[in-house]
Amino acid sequence: MANKEKITRHSPLVRLIHWSVVFSTFTLILSGMFQLPLAKRYFIDQIPGLTWSSNYRVTVMLHYIAALVLLSAVSFHVVYHLIRKEFNLLPRKGDLRESYLIIKSMFGFGEEPKSDKYLAEQRLAYVYMAFSFFLIIVTGIIKIIKNLPSVTLSDGFLDWTTNIHNLATFMIIFGIIAHLGAFVIKANWPLLPSMFTGKVDLEYVKHRHSKWYEKLQK
Amino acid sequence: MSNISRRSFLKRTIAAGTVSGMILSGTNKFALASQRNLDQVGTFIDLTKCDGCKERDVPVCVSTCRTKNKSKFPQPIENIQNYWPQKKKEDWSDKKDLTKRLTPYNWTFVQNVKVDGKEISIPRRCMHCDNPPCANLCPFSAQEKTPEGPVVIDPNVCFGGAKCRDVCPWGIPARQAGVGLYLKVAPKFAGGGVMYKCDLCYDLVKAGQQPACVEACPNGAIFFGSKEEMLKMAYERAEKIKGFVYGDKENGGTSTFYVSPVSFEKIHEQLEKQKSKQPNPDAPGFPTMPVNAGNFLDTANGVAAAVLLAPVATAFAAGISAYRTMKGEGDE
Known part of the structure; x- marks a missing residue:
């Protein structure tokens, strides 16, 4: 090892x-x-x-x-x-279908498509998280500004801000559960050490992320 | 990665900075709304004129308030549950007649103290603060600082968590269990009822009329008008009687100004003594008068600028790091 x-x-x-x-x-x-x-x-x-x-x-x-x-x-x-x-984490055309194929192959149906540095479903998850964080950050900033003594914002506007902030909290919690849940699947285990050590096994990359591997060879 | 020129680096930094800047400053246009507080209303309560209606069982301002707001008082369900897992609930429905403290059924009351041989009567209720922590910190935005000045609670949104009472320097809002939105969600596990307090007769104010207590006071001790005018009157009166003003500085500013011939430190001291003799001294509903009470959000607001500016600093750091690593990789 x-x-x-x-x-x-x-x-x-x-x-x-x-x-x-x-x-x-x-x-x-x-x-x-x-x-x-x-x-x-x-x-x-x-x-x-x-x-x-x-x-x-x-x-x-x-x-x-x-x-x-x-x-x-x-x-x-x-x-x-x-x-x-x-921009490796931004979604590409066909990511929805590719995600479906990856998940299907995890259950033993069909062959997994070749992946780049990130899997198609990781790119989709990134957009979901980015959008959720965007919502929570924008509404959070409004909430900070609203608390300042010299600022009074309209009630209707603040109602929306509060509700979106609270909703985005649950979107993020759901996202975190899904993000961590991905590691229940054995096929994803080799990715886990990379967020601690920064490294992944070369053999794993050759096998699963062959598109990325090809780019690295250039 | 190949070398990048200084020009393309700058171009990309500006592009990246614009995107993050848009994210960070997208709210600036709303901050201008603060100008509207020019037309706010306020009250001036002259404690040299208030005698607490001693010849009556209930002061006129209190009884008038109760009559005026009766239709807004809570009508809770029967068999109200405790706030599980706590073995308690705040139910005032069998104590509706109490008039010597704040309850969900009594939104104003009069305190009587004796200071330096002078008897002082003080009508108490919500101060309608300039930057109300109760409204700012409500997790569901159920409270609003209205453009006219009064701070009002929406009984249809309030969940009765009573955080507003915890962050109010005077602990004004009073909670009634067994009523409101929480009953429709998970009444056993979350929520506690609805919070009630003076709304300065917001309906009357909007219709261009005076709050009921102002109208009813037999001694003309409560004045109502533009906040600026009330503040001016309060300081003029205080100067004339060599007295003191309360409500201008407290909690970062309020729209209720008391003028007293004796210092509010001494009044506060007496109120503290009275509070300690209440059936439950720790219970809210019997506010004291802490002089220069700070705003709950003072500390947080002190770091607000840092929170909002830090990402700008890290954006620059990111630009420099990106530039260096790209240069570095190019040199290799």
């Missing part, structure tokens, strides 16, 4: 951004849930180490600080890959 040849899939910078998004998003979900009056009602603040959970002063600040990290990471991600013209 140790001698297996590896290939770099994610640079340290990309991994740093990914994990910044992970930690800030989990903190945001948690501190956001604690904006609802549930920590006190459900005795969560009685759990050692979680006494702060019912303190809105703490959870609001936590939400703001985690938002700072998320916004910074997303901004870095967008600008960095735009300048480098790296």
Whole structure:
């Protein structure tokens, strides 16, 4: 195993951004849930180490600080890959059909189509997540601005903002479940180490991501 | 990757910056709406004129408020459930007659204190703050700072979590269980009823009339008009009697201005003593008068600029990193 040849899939910078998004998003979900009056009602603040959970002063600040990290990471991600013209994660024509073929082959029907650096379903999942994050970030920024003393926004506009923010939260939670759920499938296991070490097995790449492998050979 | 020229680097940086800038500043046009608070209304309560209607069982402002708002009072279901897993609920439906504290059935009341030999009566209710944390922090936007100034709760949206009461420096909104939207969702597990408080008779204000308590006060102790005018009157009155103003600075500014001949620190002290003698001293509904009470969102607003500007800084960092790595790869 140790001698297996590896290939770099994610640079340290990309991994740093990914994990910044992970930690800030989990903190945001948690501190956001604690904006609802549930920590006190459900005795969560009685759990050692979680006494702060019912303190809105703490959870609001936590939400703001985690938002700072998320916004910074997303901004870095967008600008960095735009300048480098790296659009591997954007969907392509035929991705819906290709995703269907990949999933079908996982159940033993038909052969899996050759993939590029990312699988078709990963590209579709990326768009879903990007859209969800776009919604939550835009509405979150409006909510921050609305809290400032000099700003009063119309009630109808804020109703929409709040509802979209709450809806996008559930879209993201669903997305995370699907993202992690993908690793229940054995065929996807070789991809898992790449978000920790940055590397994947060369043999796996040759076999499954042959389009990417061909590009790397050029 | 091949070398990129300085020009194409700049071009791509601007393109990337524009996209992220659009994402980040897409809300600027809405921020201008803040100009509208010029026409807001307010009240000035002259505590040298209020005598708490001592000859009556219930002060006139209180009884008038109760009559005026009766149709808006909660009509809860029978057999209201506890807030599971807690073994309690906030049910005031059998205490509708209480007039000496705030309840869902009593949106204003009068406190009486004796300070420096002077008897002071203080009508209490929502202060209708300039930047109300209750409305800002409601998870469902059930509360609104209206363009006219009053802060109102929408009883059809409110879930009764009572967060508004927790973030209010005076703990004004009062909760009634067994009523509202939560009953239609998962009443055992989430929600607690509806929050009720003074809406400054918003319907009357919109119709160009005065709030009921202002109209009814037999001593003419409560004045109603444009907020600017009320503030001016309050400070003029305070200067004349060498008195004190409450409500201008508190919670970042409100639209209710009290003027008293004695300091509000001393009034607050007396109210604290009275509160400690209440049947349940920790319960909200008996507000004190903390001088210069801060706004719940002060700390968060202090970091707001950092939250909004950090992504601009990282966009630049991303530009530089991208440029360096591309150059680096090109050089290899």
